[in-house]
Amino acid sequence: MKRLTACALAGAMSVAGWAAQAGSDLVVGLQLEPPHLDPTSAAAGAIDQVLYANVFEGLTRFGPDGTVHPGLAESWEISGDGTVYTFRLRPGVTFHDGTALDAADVVFTLDRARDDMSQNAQKALFEGIETVEALDDLTVRVTLRGPDGNFLFNMAWGDAVIVAPESIGNIKQAPVGTGAFVFDDWVQGDRITLTRNPEYWGTPAWLDRATFRFISDPTAAFAAVMAEDVDAFPGFPAPENLPQFEADPRFQVLVGTTEGETILSMNNARPPLNDKMVRRAIAHAIDRRAVIEGAMFGLGTPIGTHFAPHHPDYVDLTHLSSYDPELSRQLLDEAGYGDGFTVALKLPPPSYARRGGEIIAAQLRSVGIETEITNLEWAQWLEEVFRGKDYGLTIVSHTEPFDIGIYARPDYYFQYDSAEFQTLHAALAEQTNPKKRARLLERMQTRIAEDYVNGYLFQLAIPTVANARLRGLWVNAPTQATDLTGVYWEE
Amino acid sequence: MMLRYAARRAVSLVLSLLVASLVIFLVLEIVPGDPAAYMLGVNAQPDTLAALRAELGLNQSATARYLDWAGGMLVGDFGISYTYRTPVAEMIADRLQVSLPLALFALALSTGIALPAGIWAARRRGSAVDVGVMGLTQLGVAIPNFWFAMLMVLVFAINLRWFGAGGFPGWEAGLWPGLKSLTLPAVALALPQASILARVMRSALLDTLSSDYIRTARAKGLTRAQALRRHALRNAMIPVLTIIGLQFSFLLAGAIIIENVFFLPGLGRLVFQAISARDLIVVESVVMLLVFAVIVVNFAVDLAYAWIDPRLRGRR
Numbered sequence: 001m002k003r004l005t006a007c008a009l010a011g012a013m014s015v016a017g018w019a020a021q022a023g024s025d026l027v028v029g030l031q032l033e034p035p036h037l038d039p040t041s042a043a044a045g046a047i048d049q050v051l052y053a054n055v056f057e058g059l060t061r062f063g064p065d066g067t068v069h070p071g072l073a074e075s076w077e078i079s080g081d082g083t084v085y086t087f088r089l090r091p092g093v094t095f096h097d098g099t100a101l102d103a104a105d106v107v108f109t110l111d112r113a114r115d116d117m118s119q120n121a122q123k124a125l126f127e128g129i130e131t132v133e134a135l136d137d138l139t140v141r142v143t144l145r146g147p148d149g150n151f152l153f154n155m156a157w158g159d160a161v162i163v164a165p166e167s168i169g170n171i172k173q174a175p176v177g178t179g180a181f182v183f184d185d186w187v188q189g190d191r192i193t194l195t196r197n198p199e200y201w202g203t204p205a206w207l208d209r210a211t212f213r214f215i216s217d218p219t220a221a222f223a224a225v226m227a228e229d230v231d232a233f234p235g236f237p238a239p240e241n242l243p244q245f246e247a248d249p250r251f252q253v254l255v256g257t258t259e260g261e262t263i264l265s266m267n268n269a270r271p272p273l274n275d276k277m278v279r280r281a282i283a284h285a286i287d288r289r290a291v292i293e294g295a296m297f298g299l300g301t302p303i304g305t306h307f308a309p310h311h312p313d314y315v316d317l318t319h320l321s322s323y324d325p326e327l328s329r330q331l332l333d334e335a336g337y338g339d340g341f342t343v344a345l346k347l348p349p350p351s352y353a354r355r356g357g358e359i360i361a362a363q364l365r366s367v368g369i370e371t372e373i374t375n376l377e378w379a380q381w382l383e384e385v386f387r388g389k390d391y392g393l394t395i396v397s398h399t400e401p402f403d404i405g406i407y408a409r410p411d412y413y414f415q416y417d418s419a420e421f422q423t424l425h426a427a428l429a430e431q432t433n434p435k436k437r438a439r440l441l442e443r444m445q446t447r448i449a450e451d452y453v454n455g456y457l458f459q460l461a462i463p464t465v466a467n468a469r470l471r472g473l474w475v476n477a478p479t480q481a482t483d484l485t486g487v488y489w490e491e
Numbered sequence: 492m493m494l495r496y497a498a499r500r501a502v503s504l505v506l507s508l509l510v511a512s513l514v515i516f517l518v519l520e521i522v523p524g525d526p527a528a529y530m531l532g533v534n535a536q537p538d539t540l541a542a543l544r545a546e547l548g549l550n551q552s553a554t555a556r557y558l559d560w561a562g563g564m565l566v567g568d569f570g571i572s573y574t575y576r577t578p579v580a581e582m583i584a585d586r587l588q589v590s591l592p593l594a595l596f597a598l599a600l601s602t603g604i605a606l607p608a609g610i611w612a613a614r615r616r617g618s619a620v621d622v623g624v625m626g627l628t629q630l631g632v633a634i635p636n637f638w639f640a641m642l643m644v645l646v647f648a649i650n651l652r653w654f655g656a657g658g659f660p661g662w663e664a665g666l667w668p669g670l671k672s673l674t675l676p677a678v679a680l681a682l683p684q685a686s687i688l689a690r691v692m693r694s695a696l697l698d699t700l701s702s703d704y705i706r707t708a709r710a711k712g713l714t715r716a717q718a719l720r721r722h723a724l725r726n727a728m729i730p731v732l733t734i735i736g737l738q739f740s741f742l743l744a745g746a747i748i749i750e751n752v753f754f755l756p757g758l759g760r761l762v763f764q765a766i767s768a769r770d771l772i773v774v775e776s777v778v779m780l781l782v783f784a785v786i787v788v789n790f791a792v793d794l795a796y797a798w799i800d801p802r803l804r805g806r807r
Contacts, residue, residue, distance in 0.1 A: 043532025
């Protein structure tokens with residue numbers, strides 16, 4: 001009710017002729033609460049979901065479609081050999097504590113991330129950096145150890161946002177950035193409030209105030225949206241209820257894509273999964289459609305390799321692992337496992353894994369493979385599966401954007417060691433020509449698909465339920481962000 | 492007499508706390524999972540993990556960490572949360588602002604309904620009132636409280652819009668908005684408790700009403716109501732107090748599910764989040780606090796027994 005009056009008031013005072021209006025509040029529901037508020041020292045996606053683009057900004061930034069745009073750097077020059085990036089910062093940008101953004105802040109941020117004591121969860125993003133120097137107040141020169149076609153992309157990550165030495169001490173509780181929203185308050189366990197930054201260097205936000213509320217229980221999330229306590233819920237956790245919202249004129253349902261390749265990971269070093277024939281048999285035993293329907297209520301795009309289908313360089317390789325139980329049994333026979341075998345399937349908490357795991361276990365059983373299912377919490381999963389590599393199969397969504405490079409790391413938890421892939425990956429890092437990059441990426445995608453490293457299931461979708469009058473929400477999630485800078489209420 | 496009794500109980504209280512702290516620490520030590528690895532996720536590099544583990548003090552021996560933690564608690568310092576990086580004592584104090592009023596609210600509702608209902612049913616034993624109260628309490632015990640909570644959300648938040656679906660505005664928003672947001676959760680928590688308590692009250696009162704001293708009291712000329720008030724109720728209160736004490740401890744610690752249904756920032760949710768993040772120091776401290784609460788409540792109940800029943804003061 002309070003919101004409606006605020007809306008009406010703002011509407012009456014608005015001089016803008018079109019539907020959008022500045023002012024009014026928004027309540028956003030999120031399932032997970034950030035552990036703290038420093039995006040540069042934790043892996044928790046929840047931190048970016050609240051702060052990325054709203055409070056913190058990087059040299060570059062992701063657009064709604066995942067492309068990279070200028071952020072705090074308004075322009076840059078790249079040396080001929082691709083190793084020196086000279087960034088020109090936007091003039092007149094201030095942090096929320098009133099201090100000016102200058103080249104020294106960028107040097108501080110990048111040096112802090114690369115430091116020996118760095119707690120940056122994505123330290124690899126900064127590994128290629130040799131030196132960072134401030135040439136003048138608004139010019140920064142970054143010298144790389146070698147050419148890196150991904151550098152501008154890397155700088156757009158939430159883990160690379162620009163922070164200031166003046167406010168770093170308290171960043172985990174009181175984040176100070178340069179964005180269109182200022183951090184206002186955090187009631188732990190309940191909500192985080194942001195308010196509009198009147199001093200913002202770019203187009204100011206429409207909303208006066210944005211409140212993020214943390215509702216982990218799917219039933220509670222449903223009730224909160226239905227009761228209109230929450231105006232928008234990105235990543236709505238109860239997909240089975242979406243038809244009910246679609247049928248209700250008070251709401252809109254947006255279904256977008258994410259960077260989450262959801263895969264049946266296989267331990268490539270553990271018999272019998274070290275046999276490509278066996279891995280291929282598993283891949284052909286899986287009916288992706290049934291998994292998507294059964295575990296995700298139809299949300300998700302089938303994938304045949306470890307790459308996002310919305311990416312321009314994606315190659316559809318699903319035919320290499322089409323659902324064919326007959327072929328699967330035949331392959332098992334040829335590999336010497338005609339009588340089948342038993343394998344451990346360890347499942348982390350998300351529903352794609354727990355529900356998907358049951359369905360995949362049934363599909364594998366029909367070709368003679370028995371699974372021993374163990375449900376794990378994330379902390380256990382990280383210790384046993386990811387670090388301990390003590391597993392046969394697991395299901396997990398790899399949510400980092402553009403992460404096909406993990407296949408070049410033989411010590412990564414699926415332990416895939418291919419000299420050919422590693423060579424391709426090294427070549428990609430040095431290649432900046434878009435056409436040649438596309439060609440390399442195609443070969444990389446095909447390599448891992450033909451080696452049947454993992455069972456490639458589907459690209460994770462993100463459903464958002466929102467009030468029908470809300471405009472400007474991101475449909476897709478190219479990074480785990482809830483960019484509210486362009487969100488407004490329609491009259 | 493009363494003092495010596497209290498002192499003896501206080502010593503056993505301290506010993507219980509010491510044993511509890513050891514058990515809690517050891518149990519959580521065994522649980523697999525590394526808080527630093529959880530925080531830094533799948534792309535963390537070994538040197539980053541090492542840096543964070545060093546900062547959190549996780550590279551110390553278990554003995555050193557136990558002594559640090561237990562020693563700190565003696566002076567009211569619960570340490571710093573691994574994930575939130577804020578003092579645990581502050582976090583617990585914040586969450587108690589929700590959990591304690593919620594537990595008291597639910598307890599007030601539960602006793603406020605249960606005691607009169609139980610007494611009424613006992614006095615009219617076998618009547619329609621008795622059958623009605625017994626039937627309703629049977630239902631109250633049988634209904635799972637989270638289901639009842641969801642039902643109330645559906646009716647009062649989604650359809651009637653009398654209450655919000657959950658959340659807590661904070662006491663700074665005022666007493667009434669705070670109480671209002673705790674009403675549905677308190678009712679959901681109180682219902683099964685009230686049902687149990689009413690049944691206990693009724694049977695305890697029936698026991699005493701059929702005892703010899705009540706017959707004697709009636710024989711010397713007291714009315715039924717006088718005998719009930721002066722003799723029967725006082726004696727019936729012992730089992731009822733025991734149950735109330737247990738219920739308060741349960742309400743403080745056992746609201747996890749209800750706090751999740753109503754997304755309240757209480758202690759239960761804190762423990763829930765802390766367990767999945769392996770924020771062991773928070774889990775240990777909250778569990779310790781709950782143990783402390785249970786022990787203190789039991790202590791208070793013991794003292795209340797002695798106050799109600801002078802015969803108990805000399806014993807034990």
